Amino acid sequence: MAELEGSIQYLPGMGPKRAALLQKELGIESLSDLIHLYPYRYIDRSGIYPIAQVSGESMVQIRAKVVSRNLYAKGGEVIDPGKGVSELRRASRLSVIVEDSSARMEMVFFKGIKWNWERLSPGSEYIFFGKVSEFNGRLNMVHPEVDKPQESSAPSGLSGVYPSTEALKNSGVTTKLMSRAVGAALSLCLREVQETLPDYVLRDNSLVPLRKALYDIHFPKDNACLEQARYRLKFEELFLLQLSLLKQKYVRSRGSKGFLMPRVGEDFNACYKALPYSLTSAQQRVIKEIRADLMSGKQMNRLLQGDVGSGKTLVAVLCCLLAKGNGYQSCILAPTEVLAHQHFVSVSKFLAPTGSRCALLTGSSSGPERREALAGILDGSIDILIGTHALLEDCVVWKNLGLAIVDEQHRFGVEQRSKLWKKNSIAPHILVMTATPIPRTLAMTLYGDLDVSVIDELPPGRKPVRTICIDESRKEAMYKFIREQIAAGRQAFVVYPLIFESEKLDIKNLEQGYEDIVAAFPLPDYKVAIVHGQQSNEQKSFNMEAFVAGRADILVSTTVIEVGVDVPNASVMVIMSAQRFGLSQLHQLRGRVGRGAEEAWCILVKDQKTGKEAQSRLDLMCSTQDGFELSEQDLRMRGPGDLEGTAQSGLPIRLSIASLSKDSAILSRARDYASKVLERDPEISSAENYPLRRELQKDKFKIEDFSRIS
Ligand code: ADP
Ligand code: MG
Secondary structure, three states: OOOOOOEHHHOOOOHHHHHHHHHHHHOOOEHHHHHOOOOOEEEEOOOOOOHHHOOOOOEEEEEEEEEEEEEEOOOOOEEOHHHOHHHHHHOOEEEEEEEOOOOEEEEEEOOOHHHHHHHOOOOOEEEEEEEEEEEOOEEEEEOOEEEOOOOOOOOOOEEEEOOOOHHHHHOOOOHHHHHHHHHHHHHHHHHHOOOOOOHHHHHHOOOOOHHHHHHHHHOOOOHHHHHHHHHHHHHHHHHHHHHHHHHHHHHHHHHOEOOOOOOOOHHHHHHHHHOOOOOOHHHHHHHHHHHHHHOOOEOOEEEEEEOOOOOHHHHHHHHHHHHHHOOOEEEEEOOOHHHHHHHHHHHHHHHOOOOOOEEEEOOOOOHHHHHHHHHHHHHOOOOEEEEOHHHHOOOOOOOOEEEEEEEOHHHOOHHHHHHHHHOOOOOOEEEEEEOOOOOHHHHHHHOOOOEEEEEOOOOOOOOOEEEEEEEHHHHHHHHHHHHHHHHOOOEEEEEOOOOOOOHHHHHHHHHHHHHHHHHHOOOOOOOEEEEOOOOOHHHHHHHHHHHHOOOOOEEEEOHHHOOOOOOOOEEEEEEOOHHHOOHHHHHHHHOOOOOOOOOEEEEEEEOOOOOHHHHHHHHHHHHOOOHHHHHHHHHHHHHHHHHHHOOOOOOOOOOOOOOOOOOHHHHHHHHHHHHHHHHHOOOOOOHHHHHHHHHHOOHHHOOHHHHOOO
């Protein structure tokens, strides 16, 4: 083990300064870290091109003789190095003309001028490797890698390109240097690397041994070799991740008792019978899945995914009524006051034909309201408590909480949820509902230890939201359209993005927008309400209510309305500076309309400055309404690197080689195989599984905090 943990600073070309920088920039300290830093792409250096066949913007390797060279000072003045070293120092550019039997080409250096001047003497022959660009109609290479043809270290075949940063590049940590250092590190410590997977796992999955994979990922002989190495490392990464998540799930489902809720109860049936519509088959399926959990005697930990408008609230209510039928209380946690309030209103409606009672508790509940709710929870006269974080406060003491439903889990911290959990001696069943459709591959990883239910069907009769993207310059035409909609009795949302870091500036931006809208929709013909995060809760609720009740025609807001707000009469969703929003946010916003029977529109208003990537997001929005498709595309466009980095994804570990968007096939295989392994050896305690046991003990798999959603 000694070598593996050794410092990288003694590797060729490294030294203490570069080693320190690598640690700072990429977290690479030991030889082991270094050999696990994989190239992110490869360049084919197997061929040598005749200069005449080279074209612009490609990476090529040529073999050529130096014909002539020139040094230039800043202004373009030619420097004569014959006049001494001080002249050479003045040079800011070295141009070297080289030729092979087919043509000539220019090599340009802005750095390392002295050294290159000295070695690139006329008549000498070198291998040049780099990116060809076109300058003034002629091809050249800027800062090519230069090697002597007979130098054995001149790379051949596929050569890896390593992750780098500006600071690393500036201090001379080139791909070539990295490659040399990795080569040296491998020869020092590869034999110490311990296999992480048992033999039978390698055999079953046709994987190459770890040492071979580690060597080949850095220095592949050919593409086949590289593919095998990559597959092995990706499989290992995803397999161990799934193994650790599934193991936790196993431990929990075995260890944690849950309240037994075998009965359906009168209230469930009363609510069900009184529904003005029938459940969609997806809703029915999900309720069956949840019911099975409630009857299992184990604690439920289930994620309920369903696109906006798919009817999750009703499912939540029916679950609460199942709990009630067995004598338990429930709570519904919402991320915002507006949403808690709205849930309260719709849950109350569903409860009307039943004997169940619900109450609302938020930060802005009045003294008497609060006292009444708290008393009702304690004595059991309230069956369902709906609210915000306020539910997690210590003063909330339950008679017998049996089920906790968390709406929009992305907005709730893990710690907050676990507060609810700690209050009970037996944990309540947990149902987490999210409207953010998570791609399957991501869900499998994020929620590897949870059960997932999906409502993949919207209630019948929903009209698709017609989505168009317009330029800002066409605002007037859009206003005209909105006036027509209002004249027909409809309402419109106008949403502004959060643009600036400071909330104050955002509000200013929003207020400017509000004034524009008010100018275009003046009193007394039109009423415009505004809602944003800086308003007091009363102000927010008051304005929101004005819109919900139809007293205001237009609601101008930031994204506070993104989550859950239900105004069936609203038929237009205008999203200003739409290019600034992410796909999932755009989709959530669009989901606010099209909830009534009327035709609905979503108008994406983009600025002049809309970039290519943003434009493709907007195009995608116009082309599909399917939230799952959008989120798959989102993952693909952003790349999981981005997604994994964001707090939103909540991904518990950093993947070093596998990609959640590209490697979904390997992920499913790894997951299936992990559950097979666990079936045979649930504790991972057998002798042959020792390597797995050792791997799972590593810090990177200590992710309880995450996986425990409750
Ligand atoms: P979300 O999943 O976004 O929370 P909601 O629960 O707010 O969706 O439901 C959206 C609307 O659809 C509500 O007005 C609700 O009453 C209605 N709804 C729910 N289930 C059905 C159904 N099976 N048939 C018709 N309408 C339904
Ligand atoms: Mg909802």
